[in-house]
Amino acid sequence: xxxxxxxxxxxxxxxxxxxxxxxxxxxxxxxxxxxxxxxxxxxxxxxxxxxxxxxxxxxxxxxxxxxxxxxxxxxxxxxxxxxxxxxxxxxxxxxxxxxxxxxxxxxxxxxxxxxxxxxxxxxxxxxxxxxxxxxxxxxxxxxxxxxxxxxxxxxxxxxxxxxxxxxxxxxxxxxxxxxxxxxxxxxxxxxxxxxxxxxxxxxxxxxxxxxxxxxxxxxxxxxxxxxxxxxxxxxxxxxxxxxxxxxxxxxxxxxxxxxxxxxx
Amino acid sequence: xxxxxxxxxxxxxxxxxxxxxxxxxxxxxxxxxxxxxxxxxxxxxxxxxxxxxxxxxxxxxxxxxxxxxxxxxxxxxxxxxxxxxxxxxxxxxxxxxxxxxxxxxxxxxxxxxxxxxxxxxxxxxxxxxxxxxxxxxxxxxxxxxxxxxxxxxxxxxxxxxxxxxxxxxxxxxxxxxxxxxxxxxxxxxxxxxxxxxxxxxxxxxxxxxxxxxxxxxxxxxxxxxxxxxxxxxxxxxxxxxxxxxxxxxxxxxxxxxxxxxxxxxxxxxxxxxxxxxxxxxxxxxxxxxxxxxxxxxxxxxxxxxxxxxxxxx
Numbered sequence: 243x244x245x246x247x248x249x250x251x252x253x254x255x256x257x258x259x260x261x262x263x264x265x266x267x268x269x270x271x272x273x274x275x276x277x278x279x280x281x282x283x284x285x286x287x288x289x290x291x292x293x294x295x296x297x298x299x300x301x302x303x304x305x306x307x308x309x310x311x312x313x314x315x316x317x318x319x320x321x322x323x324x325x326x327x328x329x330x331x332x333x334x335x336x337x338x339x340x341x342x343x344x345x346x347x348x349x350x351x352x353x354x355x356x357x358x359x360x361x362x363x364x365x366x367x368x369x370x371x372x373x374x375x376x377x378x379x380x381x382x383x384x385x386x387x388x389x390x391x392x393x394x395x396x397x398x399x400x401x402x403x404x405x406x407x408x409x410x411x412x413x414x415x416x417x418x419x420x421x422x423x424x425x426x427x428x429x430x431x432x433x434x435x436x437x438x439x440x441x442x443x444x445x446x447x448x449x450x451x452x453x454x455x456x457x458x459x460x461x462x463x464x465x466x467x468x469x470x471x472x473x474x475x476x477x478x479x480x481x482x483x484x485x486x487x488x489x490x491x492x493x494x495x496x497x498x499x500x501x502x503x504x505x506x
Numbered sequence: 507x508x509x510x511x512x513x514x515x516x517x518x519x520x521x522x523x524x525x526x527x528x529x530x531x532x533x534x535x536x537x538x539x540x541x542x543x544x545x546x547x548x549x550x551x552x553x554x555x556x557x558x559x560x561x562x563x564x565x566x567x568x569x570x571x572x573x574x575x576x577x578x579x580x581x582x583x584x585x586x587x588x589x590x591x592x593x594x595x596x597x598x599x600x601x602x603x604x605x606x607x608x609x610x611x612x613x614x615x616x617x618x619x620x621x622x623x624x625x626x627x628x629x630x631x632x633x634x635x636x637x638x639x640x641x642x643x644x645x646x647x648x649x650x651x652x653x654x655x656x657x658x659x660x661x662x663x664x665x666x667x668x669x670x671x672x673x674x675x676x677x678x679x680x681x682x683x684x685x686x687x688x689x690x691x692x693x694x695x696x697x698x699x700x701x702x703x704x705x706x707x708x709x710x711x712x713x714x715x716x717x718x719x720x721x722x723x724x725x726x727x728x729x730x731x732x733x734x735x736x737x738x739x740x741x742x743x744x745x746x747x748x749x750x751x752x753x754x755x756x757x758x759x760x761x762x763x764x765x766x767x768x769x770x771x772x773x774x775x776x777x778x779x780x781x782x783x784x785x786x787x788x789x790x791x792x793x794x795x796x797x798x799x800x801x802x803x804x805x806x807x808x809x810x811x812x813x814x815x816x817x818x819x
Binding site (some may be wrong): 245246249250251252253254255257258260261262263264265267268271319320321323324326327328330331332333341344345347348350351352353354355356357358359360361362363365366383384386387390394406409410411412413414419441444445447448450451454455465468469472473476480484487488491492494495496499 | 525526527528529532535536538539540541542543544545546547549550551553554555556557558560561564575620621623624626627628630637641642643644645646648649650651652653654655656657658659660661696697700701750754755757758759760761765775778779782788791792795798799802
């Protein structure tokens, strides 16, 4: 690879700075004791302390984490199974094409469309059963629907990278299919599955539009709360909250990078 | 399928197949494939395909007095999307559609321009540190959209250093904020979608065959021609993915215009959100959603037609 031209480097680093400027601003503000405005009035942890005493925010955190954990668990199981089914069996060409189209539809449509479609179907289903009133269940369903594709994508690429030799070797040693799955395929896939799950978790943690459309009054989440407070006029606690969510993202993204790069 | 035919044991009784080392029958194999795929397929049918069809159906229905759905066939929602309101024709909806196309297109172009140096820079790093740089690009991509939009509201507010610098250069009036404005929307969109472009572009740039570039230079090609003939054809596949990953979500974006445009610069996304939120007019919202899907497909079609017909992914 060639050396980068100094001009290229300058532009590249400015682009990165442009990406990080807003994130940095929020973190800096979370430690600023000034309540309004841009003036730096000294370092404080006050906003973090207030945040941890705010019961509403603690409840929202619980909701957000519950939603992310449950939807990620469901999406990981479904997505992994789908990837295994798609990648390891002789589907007809038409069948495979239509399965893959359905699977990747959420990735290539604006998410507001999926959100709108879910509102409509839940609205219709509500007349059948009150289970489909806007609330935690409808949010979980919405999140799972867009997470499945991401889990399946990650697991599928890992499966394709694995090759078939180890499976063939296992059969040559008279392995049964359940044994192969349990002792060969799943352990080899584990880093891919974990990476997919972590991405799905991050997506759910920040998932905003689908939450906004499908949430009920008792199932508010942190992104919805932040959005509402931005519209109302923000308090510095939000800076602290945002910084903590940034930190969580950083840990998750770095973790999933690590896992997906690990050699089998 | 082809793998099945290639295996030698196909000469044995036709029911038996050897599928990558496993002696099995095609029926068993198919059943197992479905067993794995079925739960996911059912989920997608129920919560993706069915809702999609419901949107199509509802877009031809009427809004009841209380925001409910009356199943009377009508084309009124589409006529409204074309601008025909109770008070006669107005350009507002069409303007929002045009603005969405323009904003998404502009975002895509600007992101690509900014992504090129970044992709080349990362590819020029030593192999070990490339992952670190890539991760640096990915992290903002996974952070909360609302938080980022809010951060730009802070940075573009009247008392921020950026705004002060702009006003001292005479770009804005003293004491004015840089948002809400088209500029603020563009900045917010650009910072949201830049990572979507850098990642696929980088994967093409990393595999670039530099001998082609050198050949172009040996033939006394100048900067722009070297780029057009030596580099662009090679990175086109990555660029195609990048355009799709940027243009499609940008078309439906509503958080950034909502927060950074101050609700004054409406895009289709905002209109749709209103119908499903405060206005509670699902049939009209459904019609707008379908128009949005259609516009996205048209945009992608033209891109593929004039983007030298590169295959998707």
